Amino acid sequence: MSGKFMDAEEIRRKAREAWRNNARCIGRSIWESLELLDARGAKSHEEVFEACLRHLEFSTNGGRIRSAITVFEPVARKERGIRIWNSQLIRYAGYRVRDGSILGDPEQAEFTARLMELGWEPPASRSRFDVLPLAIELPGKGVKLYEIPRQYVLEVPIRHPEFEWFEKLGLRWHALPAISDMAFVFDDCKFTAAPFSGYYMVTEIAVRNFGDENRYNMLPAVAEKLGLATNERGSFWKDRALVELCSAVMHSFKEAGVSMVDHHSAGQQFMKFVQKEEANGRSVPGDWTWLVPPMAGSSMDMYFRGYDKSRPEPAFKYQKPAW
Amino acid sequence: MSGKFMDAEEIRRKAREAWRNNARCIGRSIWESLELLDARGAKSHEEVFEACLRHLEFSTNGGRIRSAITVFEPVARKERGIRIWNSQLIRYAGYRVRDGSILGDPEQAEFTARLMELGWEPPASRSRFDVLPLAIELPGKGVKLYEIPRQYVLEVPIRHPEFEWFEKLGLRWHALPAISDMAFVFDDCKFTAAPFSGYYMVTEIAVRNFGDENRYNMLPAVAEKLGLATNERGSFWKDRALVELCSAVMHSFKEAGVSMVDHHSAGQQFMKFVQKEEANGRSVPGDWTWLVPPMAGSSMDMYFRGYDKSRPEPAFKYQKPAW
Numbered sequence A, B: 001m002s003g004k005f006m007d008a009e010e011i012r013r014k015a016r017e018a019w020r021n022n023a024r025c026i027g028r029s030i031w032e033s034l035e036l037l038d039a040r041g042a043k044s045h046e047e048v049f050e051a052c053l054r055h056l057e058f059s060t061n062g063g064r065i066r067s068a069i070t071v072f073e074p075v076a077r078k079e080r081g082i083r084i085w086n087s088q089l090i091r092y093a094g095y096r097v098r099d100g101s102i103l104g105d106p107e108q109a110e111f112t113a114r115l116m117e118l119g120w121e122p123p124a125s126r127s128r129f130d131v132l133p134l135a136i137e138l139p140g141k142g143v144k145l146y147e148i149p150r151q152y153v154l155e156v157p158i159r160h161p162e163f164e165w166f167e168k169l170g171l172r173w174h175a176l177p178a179i180s181d182m183a184f185v186f187d188d189c190k191f192t193a194a195p196f197s198g199y200y201m202v203t204e205i206a207v208r209n210f211g212d213e214n215r216y217n218m219l220p221a222v223a224e225k226l227g228l229a230t231n232e233r234g235s236f237w238k239d240r241a242l243v244e245l246c247s248a249v250m251h252s253f254k255e256a257g258v259s260m261v262d263h264h265s266a267g268q269q270f271m272k273f274v275q276k277e278e279a280n281g282r283s284v285p286g287d288w289t290w291l292v293p294p295m296a297g298s299s300m301d302m303y304f305r306g307y308d309k310s311r312p313e314p315a316f317k318y319q320k321p322a323w
């Protein structure tokens, strides 16, 4: 049966299965809690945009994050359907500066340039944390840009529980990770726009977004403030800076009342999920290199086993960038 | 040509290639420095044992560790040859205590029990760091046990550069990691006994041997001494304990004048090795899950690429345990 006319209940079941099947997600223990927002009726750019705002509102939920997916009109496998160009509903701009460096999130630099080509005007005074507009494309009707009103973007300023200087680094991050460029597929049916979101695991922000050299690259600045010898072998300044970043991000989200899981708890919950799945006669598709957190991996049970290499459907799949 | 009569020079070349080919070793950048100790002439248990001592002496080199491999008489692929039963030349006993717990290294508990069955008598007062005897088997001539004289086992007591209490944890480790149960193979030739050794990467001892729950399981004790809340989510006590363990192990090895590499430097050296290999037209066999260190993985370039899945020979290969 085509997803176009399928019962919403049935689509929700498929979406939960797609989450349960995703080999890279450590957060799958609560797959049965996924809620469906049915926006298959959205026909215009505006209607799609409004459904995105509803998604942000419902899933953010003032900080007590609810896992959710919004589905737009699906197409057959080979067709081109509705596309949200952004990789996530909320992401920060990355501006190329004259000296070749980047202000903001380097991961978004190319996309930011593309949006400006299309006419997006960044705020008068650019910052490292300017939320990008949504780029929504309808098949045959082109792309339109929409600014997300401030009240839909819950953000958390990052402070450290002990170090006062930390706040002066001026770091902040958005509460909701909402992937918006993957397709949700099963049978002959493909939802080319199906943004989904849960809550963050602390390392995603602290270790990767802030720590990676080709993202905000904060380890040298944090280590310097900590008074660590960044030129000395075996001073473990990167390791120490990573721990303090985790500590700060976790603390700030807690204080702000925004849902977040630390990697150790996530690892434990994941192992319970594996046990439950296996008790139910299902093996767990998994990609070790993504599942094991980028920090203290071997302190978790999940480090010590392998995972099923099969990639069953329903599934979330990469698509060619739409831009 | 059979390895039995092959030129030592030629065997050394093959051994260097076997190292270069090993998908799991992050230390391959210096593969050309591997030295060969030729003990193909060792015919009796005693002679094999003495060659093992020479290996320890040569490779340990008072702390300035030299990478080396000792080869004993090889056999054809399907034959059973000389076997050193120990997984490494130097390992600590693990004694099963009445309450079911283990004194020493749990990884060696089964093997320790087997050695005692064969007549090994542990020291009168057992400790967590009793060096196991070598169990040497010649085909058709059975197994014999040999105590390694103290002077061949360089050890490093573990202290922390800042925390005085750390020394009271009573940790120590041996300077030389010398794998002794893998086969070295090429063509139709198999060296069933071919112990090899380099120097340690800090995480092997600090993170895995001391940190793993099923090894010395020191994270709770270290965290407690650090005054961390081990019952609190998001206190990152395991992450902090791991950093201090690294710090202590690295510091102690340095102070003792024993070669050791930290995981960040090892990662950099490995990436240079990859570039050099690729510049020489060779792709690099690699196993991401082993190559990426168990800590701060994403802070290293090696996290962000894949490796060749081929497993060429010459190679080091697992063998069925001989005991």
Ligand code: HEM
Binding pocket: A015, A019, A022, A024, A025, A026, A027, A028, A030, A034, A067, A068, A069, A196, A197, A198, A199, A200, A201, A204, A261, A266, A290, A316
């Ligand atoms: C509820 C809390 C959740 C947590 C803590 C969580 C955690 C994670 C983490 C840490 C990753 C790896 C991200 C990276 O390294 O870039 C991931 C990937 C993923 N998660 Fe989850 N997740 C959650 C909810 C969800 C939901 C609701 C869905 C979909 C219904 C989902 C689907 C996925 C998918 C498809 C990926 C792979 C993305 C890719 O391949 O790029 N997750 N998750």
Ligand code: HEM
Binding pocket: B015, B019, B022, B024, B025, B026, B027, B028, B030, B034, B067, B068, B069, B196, B197, B198, B199, B200, B201, B204, B261, B266, B290, B316
């Ligand atoms: C010189 C310094 C060296 C360093 C820093 C180094 C580092 C490492 C590390 C960290 C591992 C992973 C160990 C584990 O997680 O259990 C490893 C594995 C390995 N290394 Fe090296 N290594 C060195 C020398 C050598 C030498 C001289 C050889 C052989 C000639 C060698 C062959 C191997 C092999 C075969 C493995 C895989 C062991 C297995 O599969 O269990 N390495 N090395």
